[in-house]
Amino acid sequence: MIKSKLKHIVREAARQAHAQGQLPSDAFPEVEIEEPKNEAHGDFSTNLAMIMAKVQKMPPRKIAEILQAHLQDAADWILKTDIAGPGFINFFIAPGAWGPVLEAIHAANDQYGASTMGQGHKVQVEFVSSNPTGPLHVGHGRGAAVGDSTARILAFSGYDVQREYYINDSGRQIRTLGLSVLLRYRALFGENVDFPDTCYQGDYITDMARAMKDKHGDGLLAQTEDDAVTTCARYAAGLIIEGIRQDLVDFGVSFDQWFSEQSLYDSGRVDACIAALREKQQVYEKDGALWFKSTDFGDEKDRVVVRNNGITTYFASDIAYHQEKFERGFDTVIDVWGADHHGYIPRMKAAVEASGTNPEQFQVILVQLVNLLRSGEPVAMSTRAGEFVTLQDVVKEVGRDAARFLFLTRHYDSTLDFDLEVAKQKSNDNPVYYVQYVHARIASICRKAAIDVTDDETLDAKALATLTTPEDVQLIKQLNRYPDIIAASARFREPHRVTFYLMTLAGAFHSYYNRQRVLTDDPMATKGRLYLVTAVQKVIRNGLALLGVSAPERM
RNA sequence: GCGCCUGUAGCUCAGUUGGAUAGAGCAACGGACUUCUAAUCCGUAGGCCGCAGGUUCGAAUCCUGCCAGGCGUACCA
Numbered sequence: 076m077i078k079s080k081l082k083h084i085v086r087e088a089a090r091q092a093h094a095q096g097q098l099p100s101d102a103f104p105e106v107e108i109e110e111p112k113n114e115a116h117g118d119f120s121t122n123l124a125m126i127m128a129k130v131q132k133m134p135p136r137k138i139a140e141i142l143q144a145h146l147q148d149a150a151d152w153i154l155k156t157d158i159a160g161p162g163f164i165n166f167f168i169a170p171g172a173w174g175p176v177l178e179a180i181h182a183a184n185d186q187y188g189a190s191t192m193g194q195g196h197k198v199q200v201e202f203v204s205s206n207p208t209g210p211l212h213v214g215h216g217r218g219a220a221v222g223d224s225t226a227r228i229l230a231f232s233g234y235d236v237q238r239e240y241y242i243n244d245s246g247r248q249i250r251t252l253g254l255s256v257l258l259r260y261r262a263l264f265g266e267n268v269d270f271p272d273t274c275y276q277g278d279y280i281t282d283m284a285r286a287m288k289d290k291h292g293d294g295l296l297a298q299t300e301d302d303a304v305t306t307c308a309r310y311a312a313g314l315i316i317e318g319i320r321q322d323l324v325d326f327g328v329s330f331d332q333w334f335s336e337q338s339l340y341d342s343g344r345v346d347a348c349i350a351a352l353r354e355k356q357q358v359y360e361k362d363g364a365l366w367f368k369s370t371d372f373g374d375e376k377d378r379v380v381v382r383n384n385g386i387t388t389y390f391a392s393d394i395a396y397h398q399e400k401f402e403r404g405f406d407t408v409i410d411v412w413g414a415d416h417h418g419y420i421p422r423m424k425a426a427v428e429a430s431g432t433n434p435e436q437f438q439v440i441l442v443q444l445v446n447l448l449r450s451g452e453p454v455a456m457s458t459r460a461g462e463f464v465t466l467q468d469v470v471k472e473v474g475r476d477a478a479r480f481l482f483l484t485r486h487y488d489s490t491l492d493f494d495l496e497v498a499k500q501k502s503n504d505n506p507v508y509y510v511q512y513v514h515a516r517i518a519s520i521c522r523k524a525a526i527d528v529t530d531d532e533t534l535d536a537k538a539l540a541t542l543t544t545p546e547d548v549q550l551i552k553q554l555n556r557y558p559d560i561i562a563a564s565a566r567f568r569e570p571h572r573v574t575f576y577l578m579t580l581a582g583a584f585h586s587y588y589n590r591q592r593v594l595t596d597d598p599m600a601t602k603g604r605l606y607l608v609t610a611v612q613k614v615i616r617n618g619l620a621l622l623g624v625s626a627p628e629r630m
Numbered sequence: 631g632c633g634c635c636u637g638u639a640g641c642u643c644a645g646u647u648g649g650a651u652a653g654a655g656c657a658a659c660g661g662a663c664u665u666c667u668a669a670u671c672c673g674u675a676g677g678c679c680g681c682a683g684g685u686u687c688g689a690a691u692c693c694u695g696c697c698a699g700g701c702g703u704a705c706c707a
Contacts, residue, residue: 111649247706248707376703388705389707414702416707417701505669512667520666521666559646571644579644592666593666629667630669
């Protein structure tokens with residue numbers, strides 16, 4: 076807010092300088108206001124003079140001097156301006172001028188940081204979409220945290236967001252699942268079955284076999300293998316999906332829609348899609364298979380959509396699925412995938428483009444792997460061997476808040492070491508408590524305070540005016556950054572920016588807490604500081620909510 | 631071989647999309663609880679931003695080439 080005012084003031088200064096013939100060109104670039112890292116460089120700065128040097132054909136410092144003359148009396152809250160370095164203009168803001176930041180926070184309350192950036196554009200975020208062949212593991216948890224938080228941040232930033240889970244309930248893996256259950260089922264009746272290692276090994280398979288026995292008795296033994304596999308597959312997939320849904324609910328993640336791959340076949344959508352590809356001559360036959368010409372759209376080789384045995388590939392239904400998504404009117408479709416699927420991106424982009432959609436409307440967030448550790452030692456994980464720590468296990472052991480927060484303490488591009496022992500610790504090593512502690516501490520102050528300022532419609536100007544110490548100003552400046560952080564986080568689809576911001580804000584608060592007393596004998600000063608710390612509390616609560624993490628009143 | 635991601639303090643990672651003297655946490659060392667919660671704070675120390683070129687007023691950031699690690703490279707999903 077202060078930044079946008081400054082932006083306007085600088086632009087106005089440039090305009091005046093041009094009008095008075097001091098600047099030859101009126102081709103002004105967008106004014107950028109940034110915050111210098113070094114305090115000696117003021118509260119804000121602009122590099123406009125440097126950027127304009129080429130167009131104006133003048134040295135940057137000279138331009139800065141011209142601009143500075145027009146900035147002299149632009150606003151009474153600008154204490155002074157400096158020209159420094161190669162041509163930065165630095166602004167020093169009056170310590171008493173930061174009150175509007177707190178007013179904005181209290182007025183907006185849980186909407187502080189929200190924006191209309193998305194202008195109501197329809198965005199779909201599809202995430203997790205784990206195959207219903209087994210429970211979710213830690214890697215899925217990270218995808219869930221990233222996808223869910225991204226969706227929350229986009230919605231907060233004015234996008235019309237829909238969250239979707241794609242269920243791969245068709246194809247060979249599901250057959251394998253059914254077979255796995257059937258074989259265990261037969262074993263329950265004393266059959267000496269040979270259990271291939273291509274089948275799913277986990278105990279949950281045997282559990283489901285027992286359930287089949289309870290439900291059908293020995294009825295499946297009489298069926299053809301094909302029918303029995305189908306029965307088992309349907310039952311198992313349904314049960315697993317239900318488990319996944321419950322795990323995600325326990326993790327604080329919900330979806331607007333669960334989309335079945337099988338439904339694309341049942342409705343004839345996949346066949347229609349392939350027919351359309353033929354129509355547009357985007358496919359050709361070779362070696363008995365049908366190939367999609369993805370190389371026409373930048374992929375490195377063409378891809379099979381119908382195998383020579385007549386069965387469609389996963390890619391075929393995925394083309395149909397993404398066409399269907401865009402037909403639903405989404406301006407942007409975001410898929411959150413595990414990094415091991417990155418080779419799939421070019422062909423999917425190609426398919427989207429071939430369907431006549433601008434490929435930029437299709438975006439993939441590739442989430443890197445999670446290395447699960449316990450006290451620094453890797454925990455063995457192999458889905459096929461059935462040895463893995465499930466997301467449910469992790470949430471049970473370390474808690475939902477810690478798990479979600481830690482999944483978002485890295486850029487999704489970086490692999491993440493997730494140490495169960497560290498995640499459990501209620502100490503310095505665990506940033507989630509560091510942030511939550513701020514919320515609890517402030518709640519405690521409020522309980523102790525004689526007055527309640529949280530319902531104040533308008534803030535007492537006299538109380539605000541007491542907030543002039545360097546510690547006060549520093550903390551307010553930190554709060555002032557929040558909307559920009561959210562905007563960047565939404566623009567780049569990077570939830571970790573919020574996480575890092577919260578850790579920084581928490582640090583600033585703890586530091587403040589140790590230097591300044593909130594509740595004192597001075598009623599005005601106390602009131603002012605209550606305005607300040609409750610604003611911090613609101614921003615912490617607000618940011619944690621975007622991460623799907625709770626803000627406790629006591630710890 | 632080719633493609634994608636990563637390489638920043640002893641360790642784990644940020645770095646406002648090209649800005650000023652590269653930051654934080656942990657670990658190490660030294661301090662602060664008769665105080666609104668010590669799950670906290672203050673201080674010290676720690677750097678060839680993988681290497682080498684290039685682009686410009688200016689590069690951890692952009693381009694090229696190497697080196698190292700991870701992942702991928704199906705008529706699997």
